[in-house]
Amino acid sequence: MVIAALEQEQVDLVFGYPGGAVLTLYDELYRSGLKHILVRHEQGAVHAADGYARVSGKTGVVIATSGPGATNLVTGIATAYMDSVPLVLLTGQVATPLIGTDSFQEADITGITLPITKHNYLIKDIKELPDTLSEAFYIASSGRPGPVLVDIPKDIFEMEGRFDYKLKQDIPGYKPTVEGHGGQINRAVKAIREAKRPVIFAGGGVIISGAAAELQELAERCRIPVTLSLMALGAYPGDSPLFLGMPGMHGAVCANYALSEADLIIATGVRFDDRVTGKLESFAREAKIIHIDIDPAEIGKNVAIDIPIVGDVKRVLQGILKKVQPGDTGAWLKRIDEWREECFTCAEEQPENDVLTTPYVIREIDRLTAPDTIIATDVGQHQMWTAQHYCFRLPRTFISSGGLGTMGYGFPAALGAKLASPGSTVFCIAGDGSFQMNIQELATAVTHNIDVKVAIINNGYLGMVRQWQELFYGGRYAYSSLQGNPDFVKVAEAYGAKGLRASTPGELRKAIELALATKGPVIIDCQVVAEENVYPMVAPNRPINEIIMGSERK
Amino acid sequence: MKHVLAVLVENKSGVLTRVAGLFSRRGFNIENITVGETTSPGISRMTITVEGDEMVVEQVMKQLHKLVNVIKVSNLSHEPAVMRELMLIKVRAEAQTRSDIQQIVETFRGKVVDVSLDSMIIEVTGNDEKLEAIKLLLQHYGIRELARTGKLALLRGSKVTREA
Numbered sequence: 001m002v003i004a005a006l007e008q009e010q011v012d013l014v015f016g017y018p019g020g021a022v023l024t025l026y027d028e029l030y031r032s033g034l035k036h037i038l039v040r041h042e043q044g045a046v047h048a049a050d051g052y053a054r055v056s057g058k059t060g061v062v063i064a065t066s067g068p069g070a071t072n073l074v075t076g077i078a079t080a081y082m083d084s085v086p087l088v089l090l091t092g093q094v095a096t097p098l099i100g101t102d103s104f105q106e107a108d109i110t111g112i113t114l115p116i117t118k119h120n121y122l123i124k125d126i127k128e129l130p131d132t133l134s135e136a137f138y139i140a141s142s143g144r145p146g147p148v149l150v151d152i153p154k155d156i157f158e159m160e161g162r163f164d165y166k167l168k169q170d171i172p173g174y175k176p177t178v179e180g181h182g183g184q185i186n187r188a189v190k191a192i193r194e195a196k197r198p199v200i201f202a203g204g205g206v207i208i209s210g211a212a213a214e215l216q217e218l219a220e221r222c223r224i225p226v227t228l229s230l231m232a233l234g235a236y237p238g239d240s241p242l243f244l245g246m247p248g249m250h251g252a253v254c255a256n257y258a259l260s261e262a263d264l265i266i267a268t269g270v271r272f273d274d275r276v277t278g279k280l281e282s283f284a285r286e287a288k289i290i291h292i293d294i295d296p297a298e299i300g301k302n303v304a305i306d307i308p309i310v311g312d313v314k315r316v317l318q319g320i321l322k323k324v325q326p327g328d329t330g331a332w333l334k335r336i337d338e339w340r341e342e343c344f345t346c347a348e349e350q351p352e353n354d355v356l357t358t359p360y361v362i363r364e365i366d367r368l369t370a371p372d373t374i375i376a377t378d379v380g381q382h383q384m385w386t387a388q389h390y391c392f393r394l395p396r397t398f399i400s401s402g403g404l405g406t407m408g409y410g411f412p413a414a415l416g417a418k419l420a421s422p423g424s425t426v427f428c429i430a431g432d433g434s435f436q437m438n439i440q441e442l443a444t445a446v447t448h449n450i451d452v453k454v455a456i457i458n459n460g461y462l463g464m465v466r467q468w469q470e471l472f473y474g475g476r477y478a479y480s481s482l483q484g485n486p487d488f489v490k491v492a493e494a495y496g497a498k499g500l501r502a503s504t505p506g507e508l509r510k511a512i513e514l515a516l517a518t519k520g521p522v523i524i525d526c527q528v529v530a531e532e533n534v535y536p537m538v539a540p541n542r543p544i545n546e547i548i549m550g551s552e553r554k
Numbered sequence: 555m556k557h558v559l560a561v562l563v564e565n566k567s568g569v570l571t572r573v574a575g576l577f578s579r580r581g582f583n584i585e586n587i588t589v590g591e592t593t594s595p596g597i598s599r600m601t602i603t604v605e606g607d608e609m610v611v612e613q614v615m616k617q618l619h620k621l622v623n624v625i626k627v628s629n630l631s632h633e634p635a636v637m638r639e640l641m642l643i644k645v646r647a648e649a650q651t652r653s654d655i656q657q658i659v660e661t662f663r664g665k666v667v668d669v670s671l672d673s674m675i676i677e678v679t680g681n682d683e684k685l686e687a688i689k690l691l692l693q694h695y696g697i698r699e700l701a702r703t704g705k706l707a708l709l710r711g712s713k714v715t716r717e718a
Contacts, residue, residue: 111571115575119621119622122567139622171622172564174622297616300612300613
C-alpha cells in the first residue's frame with residue numbers, strides 16, 4: 001500500500017536503510033522496482049533526499065527502521081525543517097501491541113520529531129494509511145514546505161486494506177494563503193514608487209516558489225538593488241550590476257550598508273534571521289518594510305513590518321508587477337556603486353607564495369565550471385567563502401544548510417542533488433571537519449556511481465570555531481585543531497573513488513580539470529593555509545554596518 | 555497583559571502535546587489551559603490564558619494556527635466575553651468556624667459540597683477576582699487543598715467562535 005502511494009505521488013526515487021520494522025516494506029520495495037539508494041547512515045539518507053528536493057523542487061522520500069534508524073534521521077529532519085525543504089519520512093515502528101512497552105528498537109519518533117516536523121503521524125489502523133500518506137505529501141509540498149514524518153508499525157505493514165487514494169486532501173486546519181491581499185499589494189506599489197533608497201531583500205522563499213524571474217523583472221524594471229540571503233543565492237544573477245551580495249554577519253559591505261540606509265526594504269520570502277539582522281534594534285532603522293511571505297507567523301516575528309503581505313511570493317510579485325511604476329533610484333544606485341568599490345578591494349585574489357587560500361580555491365572552481373553547476377557546501381568558513389566568492393547565476397544551484405547549520409550536510413546532499421539533476425556537474429565544497437561527519441557516504445557514491453566532485457578545504461582546523469576563538473576567546477584554540485585527520489586521498493581510494501591532492505594554484509587547476517574529466521566520484525584534498533579568517537565580519541549581536549574588515553585585524 | 559484565546563482543534567491524539575510543546579519551545583507562558591468537546595463531533599475547544607504583550611500574543615496565535623490540527627484561533631480579550639472558572643477548596647473547618655465559613659460561601663454564591671468533622675469542600679464559580687477574593691478569605695481558616703479548572707470563555711451576544 002505504501003509503495004502504491006509512492007507511485008501515485010510519482011516518486012521515482014527513495015533513500016533509505018532497511019531494518020527489522022521495515023522488512024515487509026523493503027520486501028515490497030524490492031519487488032516493485034522503485035529506485036532505492038542505500039546509504040551508509042540514516043542521516044545521509046535525509047540529507048541526500050533534502051539535496052534531491054532542493055534541486056528538483058519535488059518531495060524527497062526517506063525510509064528508515066524503528067528506534068535507532070528513526071533517531072538517526074533527527075539532525076536531517078531539523079535541517080530540512082529550518083530551511084523549509086519538502087520531505088516525507090517513512091519510519092517503521094514496533095508492532096502496535098508492543099508500542100509503549102519499551103520493546104526492542106522502540107523509540108517515540110513522533111514525540112521526538114514533534115518540534116522539527118511540519119506535521120507528523122503515527123498510524124494505528126490500516127484504514128488511516130492511504131489518507132495519511134496523501135495528507136503527508138500534500139502538507140510537505142504545499143504552503144511553506146517542510147518535512148512530514150509518518151510512523152508505521154510493523155504489523156500495519158503486514159496487513160491488507162482497501163487502497164482508495166485521493167491525491168489532494170481537504171484538511172480543516174490547513175489552508176495556506178496563496179493570493180496576496182489586493183489592498184496590501186496597492187500599498188506596496190505606492191511605497192515602491194515613492195521610495196528613494198529601496199532595496200530588495202530576497203530569501204529562500206523566492207527559490208521555493210519559483211519566483212526568480214519575477215524578482216529579476218521587479219529589480220530591473222524599477223532599478224532596485226538586490227541582496228540575497230544565503231538561502232536565496234542563485235535567485236538573482238550574481239554577476240548583475242544590481243546585485244549587492246549577501247547581507248549579514250559575513251555579508252558584503254555594500255549589502256549591509258544598503259540595508260542600513262535604505263528607506264524601503266522589499267523583503268520577499270525571508271525570515272530576518274539573526275545572522276542577517278545583527279542587533280535587531282539597529283536593523284534598518286530608516287526603512288519602511290514590505291514583507292511578503294507565505295507563512296503569516298514569519299511576519300512581525302523578529303522585525304516590525306509596515307506592509308505585510310501573506311501569500312506565495314511568485315503570485316504576490318506578479319500582482320505587484322502588474323501595477324508597479326519605477327521610482328527615482330538614480331542617486332541611490334550611485335551611492336551603492338561607491339560602497340561596492342570598497343567591497344571589491346577587500347576580496348583577495350591571487351595568493352602569494354604559491355600557497356592556496358580558500359577564496360582562491362572557490363574562485364578557481366567557479367572559473368572552471370559551467371554556470372549551471374550545482375554547488376553543495378557543508379557549514380563553516382568554507383560555506384561563507386563559497387557564498388562570497390562563487391558567482392551563483394541560477395536558482396537551485398546552491399545547496400547548503402542555512403538555518404540549522406548542519407556540518408556533514410554537504411556531501412550526502414550533493415549525492416541527492418546529482419540524482420535530481422544528472423545532467424549538471426555537482427561540486428561539493430566541504431570542510432575537513434564537516435566531511436568527516438558523513439564520510440561513510442563515499443560508499444554510497446561509489447556503489448551507485450554518483451558522479452560528484454568534492455573539494456575538501458583542508459586547513460586542519462574547525463576553521464570557523466578557530467576564527468571565533470582567535471577573535472573572541474583570546475586566541476585559545478580549545479579543541480578546534482583536527483590533528484589526526486586521515487589522508488583523504490587514501491580514504492577516497494580505499495572506498496574505490498578517485499583521490500587527488502592540491503597544495504599550489506598550479507596543482508589545483510590540474511586537479512579540478514582532471515576531476516571534471518573523470519566519470520564518477522572524485523575527492524580533491526585542497527591543502528589551504530591553516531589560519532585564515534572570513535571577512536568582512538560583523539560580530540554577533542552588533543549592528544550590521546559595524547563591519548570588521550580583514551585589513552584591520554591585529 | 556493576560557489574553558484568553560479560544561482554540562478549536564481536531565480531536566486527534568497528540569494535539570494537546572503539540573499545543574503545549576509549542577508554548578514551551580517558543581518560550582510563551584501558559585497561565586492555564588482547558589480542553590473539552592464541542593457540539594461538532596471530532597472538534598474540541600481549548601481555552602488558553604497567556605501572559606504577554608500584543609506582539610507576543612500575535613505570534614502565539616500565528617504559531618498555533620500553523621499547527622495542522624488547529625482549526626481556528628481567536629482572542630477573546632478584545633471583545634465582551636463571559637469568563638468563568640470553577641474552583642474546589644478543601645478548607646479546615648471545626649465546629650466553631652463552620653458557620654462563619656458557610657456565610658462566606660453564601661456571600662460568594664458558592665456551595666458546600668462535602669463536610670467532614672474537621673474540613674469542608676467548597677465549590678465556587680466565577681471570574682479571576684472573585685476566586686482570588688474567596689481564596690484569600692478562606693486562607694484565614696487554613697486551605698488544605700485546592701483545585702481549579704482553568705478559565706472558560708464565550709463571547710457575549712449571538713456571536714460565536716466557530717470552525718471556518
